[in-house]
Amino acid sequence: MKRFFLIACAAAALASCRDTQERAGPAKAASRSVNVYIWTNYLPQEVVADFERRTGIDVNVDTYDSNEAVLAKLQSGVADYDVVVPSDYMVKVLVPQGLLQPLDHARLPHFENLDPRFLNQAFDRGNAHSVPYLWGTTGIGYDKEKVKEPIDSWRALFDERYAGRILMLDDVREAFGAALKLMGRSINEKDPAALRKAAAMLTAQKRLVRTYNSSDFANLLAAGDVDVAQGWNGEMAEVVANAPGRLAFIVPKEGGTLWIDNLAIPKGARNLDAAYAFIDYVLEAATAAKIVNAVHYAAGNQAAWPLIDEKIRRDAAIYPPQEVLDRCELIEDLGETLRLMDELWTEVKAQ
Amino acid sequence: MSGRHRRLLAAHTAIVYLFLYAPIAILVAFSFNAARQTAFWEGFTLDWYRRLLGNALLFRAVRNSLLVAGITTAAAVVLGTPAALALARHEFRGKRATQALLYLPVIIPEVVLGAALVTFFGAVELRLSLWTVVVAHVVFSVSYVAIVVRARLSGLDPSLEEAARDLGAGPFETFRRVTLPLAAPGILASALLVFTLSIDDYVITSFVAGVGATTLPLHIYSMLKVGVTPEVNAVSTLLLAGTVVLIVLAQRLMQDPAATGGSR
Numbered sequence: 001m002k003r004f005f006l007i008a009c010a011a012a013a014l015a016s017c018r019d020t021q022e023r024a025g026p027a028k029a030a031s032r033s034v035n036v037y038i039w040t041n042y043l044p045q046e047v048v049a050d051f052e053r054r055t056g057i058d059v060n061v062d063t064y065d066s067n068e069a070v071l072a073k074l075q076s077g078v079a080d081y082d083v084v085v086p087s088d089y090m091v092k093v094l095v096p097q098g099l100l101q102p103l104d105h106a107r108l109p110h111f112e113n114l115d116p117r118f119l120n121q122a123f124d125r126g127n128a129h130s131v132p133y134l135w136g137t138t139g140i141g142y143d144k145e146k147v148k149e150p151i152d153s154w155r156a157l158f159d160e161r162y163a164g165r166i167l168m169l170d171d172v173r174e175a176f177g178a179a180l181k182l183m184g185r186s187i188n189e190k191d192p193a194a195l196r197k198a199a200a201m202l203t204a205q206k207r208l209v210r211t212y213n214s215s216d217f218a219n220l221l222a223a224g225d226v227d228v229a230q231g232w233n234g235e236m237a238e239v240v241a242n243a244p245g246r247l248a249f250i251v252p253k254e255g256g257t258l259w260i261d262n263l264a265i266p267k268g269a270r271n272l273d274a275a276y277a278f279i280d281y282v283l284e285a286a287t288a289a290k291i292v293n294a295v296h297y298a299a300g301n302q303a304a305w306p307l308i309d310e311k312i313r314r315d316a317a318i319y320p321p322q323e324v325l326d327r328c329e330l331i332e333d334l335g336e337t338l339r340l341m342d343e344l345w346t347e348v349k350a351q
Numbered sequence: 352m353s354g355r356h357r358r359l360l361a362a363h364t365a366i367v368y369l370f371l372y373a374p375i376a377i378l379v380a381f382s383f384n385a386a387r388q389t390a391f392w393e394g395f396t397l398d399w400y401r402r403l404l405g406n407a408l409l410f411r412a413v414r415n416s417l418l419v420a421g422i423t424t425a426a427a428v429v430l431g432t433p434a435a436l437a438l439a440r441h442e443f444r445g446k447r448a449t450q451a452l453l454y455l456p457v458i459i460p461e462v463v464l465g466a467a468l469v470t471f472f473g474a475v476e477l478r479l480s481l482w483t484v485v486v487a488h489v490v491f492s493v494s495y496v497a498i499v500v501r502a503r504l505s506g507l508d509p510s511l512e513e514a515a516r517d518l519g520a521g522p523f524e525t526f527r528r529v530t531l532p533l534a535a536p537g538i539l540a541s542a543l544l545v546f547t548l549s550i551d552d553y554v555i556t557s558f559v560a561g562v563g564a565t566t567l568p569l570h571i572y573s574m575l576k577v578g579v580t581p582e583v584n585a586v587s588t589l590l591l592a593g594t595v596v597l598i599v600l601a602q603r604l605m606q607d608p609a610a611t612g613g614s615r
Contacts, residue, residue, distance in 0.1 A: 060562050063574075065569075072558060076473045078477060078561075
């Protein structure tokens with residue numbers, strides 16, 4: 001009976017769906033809408049409204065909370081998204097599966113606005129399938145009134161003096177990244193001996209850690225539950241901006257992780273013209289600046305620089321100085337090594 | 352002695368209720384907090400409710416959630432009640448298998464159900480949309496309705512229906528005037544349960560939602576990347592208020608002698 005229900009429901013839905021598709025058919029052919037799948041609070045309403053006013057193309061925005069959500073949707077083969085915003089490593093997962101289509105750079109005249117520092121990365125050589133949107137870093141947020149001296153190194157997260165007042169991201173790559181960077185290694189280290197040594201450091205550190213947390217770290221720091229917290233810059237920048245006298249965020253001198261979120265077009269996108277129009281619009285200097293000013297993340301767009309609020313340009317949590325950026329690394333796919341890292345991380349957490 | 356016991360019991364009850372409701376009370380209080388972070392209290396404001404009105408995406412998410420939960424509840428009640436009736440009142444071949452299949456969506460991990468549904472939609476080339484979310488929710492909701500309504504029917508005396516037929520009522524009239532009123536509290540309870548399950552489902556919805564189908568739970572989860580703002584507290588408070596009104600209404604209805612008239 002359950003099966004009957006399923007089929008009946010599916011049939012009913014199928015019928016209604018066919019209907020709407022037929023009705024929507026001619027409109028779609030003219031590319032009068034574009035379906036964007038993006039992180040929340042990543043695309044200001046005014047930017048959407050301005051694009052709609054200028055082009056007459058309707059923008060449908062849906063939001064997701066993880067790169068894996070994008071992967072699942074595109075793998076289903078029945079999601080109608082025209083623009084998606086996967087992070088660096090996810091681009092590298094999507095491209096070999098044929099889930100993104102090659103970008104025709106001739107249709108993106110504002111591509112030249114992009115900052116060469118964020119182009120042609122290992123995850124997408126020649127930006128064949130993606131263009132950089134916003135980027136950020138991992139670093140340390142801390143309470144200036146509680147720490148003994150200004151923090152500039154990952155060492156602070158392993159410092160006995162802050163026992164019980166330390167927060168680590170609950171993220172295998174970020175935890176190992178901090179330990180590896182402190183060892184002077186790459187966050188993408190594949191040498192098992194080095195990884196074991198990093199795991200030993202993390203095990204020894206565990207006694208000092210108050211909590212492992214990836215979702216609420218900035219609030220816990222702001223609330224005074226911890227004094228030294230590993231974290232991503234966007235959330236940290238926000239709590240620091242609210243209490244600049246008490247809180248600070250830095251990217252450690254050893255360098256941290258760098259992430260880049262990218263605009264891309266899924267294979268089989270139905271509103272191709274609108275998708276290109278939308279991406280090119282986002283690449284315009286004025287649009288990119290508007291986005292940065294609203295969402296407080298850095299854009300990989302150098303033409304936008306003069307148009308960005310002075311306060312944001314000077315905020316090292318959002319735009320770290322070049323010498324710090326030079327020491328930051330993108331998280332790369334580790335292949336088989338990731339399994340070892342996962343096992344070691346499980347051991348660390350289980351101790 | 353008994354006075355002391357009573358006081359202990361009262362204290363125990365108070366602690367349990369505090370445990371249950373303190374987080375909700377804090378959420379409601381912080382929806383009026385002037386600070387952007389949830390960590391500090393900085394004074395009273397209605398700003399988040401005002402911002403809520405201007406947040407088109409959040410608003411659409413609420414509308415989507417209510418729409419999905421409403422349609423799902425109606426469909427699940429219409430489909431699940433006859434199933435409950437068949438299982439409670441009739442013997443037929445394959446009854447045990449039917450029963451097992453009906454309970455399966457309740458037991459099956461949501462991730463498995465979500466993955467199975469999205470594969471199914473892919474196989475029949477059904478484009479993901481708000482309708483695929485409704486279909487997915489109906490799939491698990493039908494089971495809950497069938498289980499709850501069946502439990503209610505099993506507890507009723509079948510001789511009441513027999514009496515109705517002895518007195519000359521046809522099968523449909525018996526159903527309409529005896530069985531249905533008797534089952535009504537169960538149906539209402541299952542409807543409330545299913546509405547709640549649908550409105551806060553995240554896992555299955557995240558698999559099957561398509562263009563324009565971001566529901567409230569999807570929206571809230573996706574805010575984690577940039578931090579949850581008190582706007583979410585505000586919208587949760589509004590939903591909470593709505594739920595309380597619904598529950599009070601439901602209880603009124605269930606106490607109404609007309610609704611349970613048949614059992615007198």
